[in-house]
Amino acid sequence: MSPGSADIGEEVVLEPQGLQQLLEILQRQGYQLVGPTLRQGSLVYGPLSAATDLPRGWGDAQEAGAFRLRKLREPMFFGYGVGQQSWKQFLYPHRRRLWQARLEGNDFQVLPPDADPVKFAFIGVHACDLEAILVQDKVFLEGPFIDPHYRARREQAFILAVNCGHPCHTGFCASMGSGPRATRGFDLVLTEILQGPRHYLLAAPGTERGRQLIHQVPHQKAQPGEREAADQLLDQTTRQLGRSLDTRDLKALLYRNYENPGWDQVAARCLSCGNCTLVCPTCFCHTIEDTTDLTGTQAERWRRWDVCYTVDFSYLHGGSIRATPRSRYRQWLTHKLATWIDQFGVLGCVGCGRCITWCPVAIDITAEVRALRESELTAAAAAKE
Amino acid sequence: MPDSLAEPMLPVPYRVLKVGRETADTFTLALAAAAGDQGFSFAPGQFNMLYVFGVGEVPISISGDPDRPETLVHTVRAVGAVSRAICGLQKGDTLGVRGPYGVPWPVEAAPGYDVLVIAGGLGLAPLRPAVYHLLARRPQYGNLELIYGARTPEDMVYRQELERWRGRFDFRVHVTVDSARGDWRGNVGVVPNFIARARFDPEQTMVLICGPGVMMRFTVQELLHRGLKRENIYLSMERNMKCGLGLCGHCQLGPFFVCKDGPVFRYDLLQDWFLAREV
């Protein structure tokens, strides 16, 4: 290690123009940059060519069933919460060809899958989304079978995280222990600070790759006051988060309430549209599509995201297992907050709030958990009388 | 087994050696690896994903003899697009195979026990490898009994084999149908009713069950009534399956992925989910 360079975890200060320099270096290293951009009134992650592509000076206002962009007074690079679709669309694309095959006479030959050369640098990943990537790692990389496509992209991806200076109104990362501060899973994390005329980025590397990157742009050792400003900002974000979810005893709560009549009430509102599963950064379910061309000699297998809210999802000859909307909403919520723990040792929810924002009828996962808890209290009170 | 770098979704071409008709809509296929290699070993109760070129892929239990893995045997009932296409294959045709997947029947743990095998309909297919395994090591077990139920005599699979097994003095076989026309001289009645006829020591008996949901529900009830231990009852479960790898999420049954945590489950671990509806 050369003298004066940042240790992993050690914080340095960059001037605002340092961000563009970081991006240029990543591009030179062959990374395809993706990050937040504005598209049709929404915040979506897409290709970036320079820091000027970031929605600088824009913020968001998210509510249950509603998303709105708003102009900020400050020229912040990262003045907004999570985008509509998560980063999973890059590590685990919603459609992917797995292989092709050719028929010759009675025999067929399966051709090796397409190589996956894409080397992404994710710019501006929030803490909740970092945790979500770690959750999907458990699904796709811990076996017994692993997904080679996910692995190829995941191993190469560079992750530039940002600590949240803007409380999400539908988010509850603090409840889930996943934010607003990024604590792991990044190569480099930035905290953007604007105090009066002073605008700077506090940067901390999380890996050797991140350390080397930071080393190549002008930086200064962070002063105690600058670190303190970041701490204060994150404390403020934590206090101002719009949602919370009481996770005590959560798995047992859901298991105890598997037959709670309250599921009928949420099922009566749920449209079974599946928006919540598509925007969720941890949902991993997919289906397989086998196709042929018109001549019947070329076949392909595709993998496509699937939605547990459809009747087909649990279809068996003779009918579906989860035929009612009640059973399908129950499946989704119970999976996120209970069975996921048995399956992967972690919760399937990181509290990003996307499912709340993007539900067309404003169903709120935190409110549903609260309703279950309250119904237990009501039942207990009634039993006492 | 799995190579962590390889695409786990690649089917291996197998050649159809023989197609035998079991019932009007059910066929047993014998297959061998098209490239002429050895095939793979499997344990009783495991399944493969079978792919028909361009049509699709479905989970099908291995129904052959685990001691003779060079020939891969599957018994398939034509119920929809893919299973119908499999049943339409002829000698010499090719189909794709990947597997074997899943947790097998606990036959390795059964020596010293009485073993009761209970099958309904095509549920005998995943149990047949277990029967082969048990019969090949017959002296290691206590009483060995099979209760097999089908809807009608015409729906019974492996009829000749059942006859042969019935001829053995060391294997008691009860065959029954739900209903039959006048020329049927065998038993009529549902499977759970025959448990009373089976001889076993409830303290030392392993039960292996596969069949329609309702049949399994009532069978388990009856077994518990007879004093069987929950942890000695094993069931094979069915769910929609797209990958067989624990990745697609389709086969979930509460906290379990049927493809990798099952399809064979120990009843005491499964019971809460087994008894609930629409899980």
Ligand SMILES: Cc1cc2nc3c(=O)[nH]c(=O)nc-3n(C[C@H](O)[C@H](O)[C@H](O)COP(=O)(O)OP(=O)(O)OC[C@H]3O[C@@H](n4cnc5c(N)ncnc54)[C@H](O)[C@@H]3O)c2cc1C
């Ligand atoms: C572990 C396991 C072992 C099985 N073993 C056998 C066997 O040995 N012999 C046999 O004939 N059948 C077996 N089945 C059932 C067999 O997989 C279905 O009959 C088959 O998937 C139906 O597909 P299809 O395209 O012909 O029918 P369609 O009704 O057109 O099915 C459409 C899709 O629904 C799903 N599906 C429909 N029915 C079932 C079902 N019963 N189980 C799982 N998925 C289903 C499949 O994904 C299928 O692609 C087994 C199922 C499982 C889960």
Ligand code: SF4
């Ligand atoms: S369940 Fe909702 S809040 Fe939780 S991670 Fe998924 S989208 Fe975010």
Ligand code: SF4
């Ligand atoms: S909870 Fe909302 S977003 Fe999810 S399926 Fe129901 S209506 Fe759609």
Ligand code: FES
């Ligand atoms: S079949 Fe895909 S997870 Fe079990």
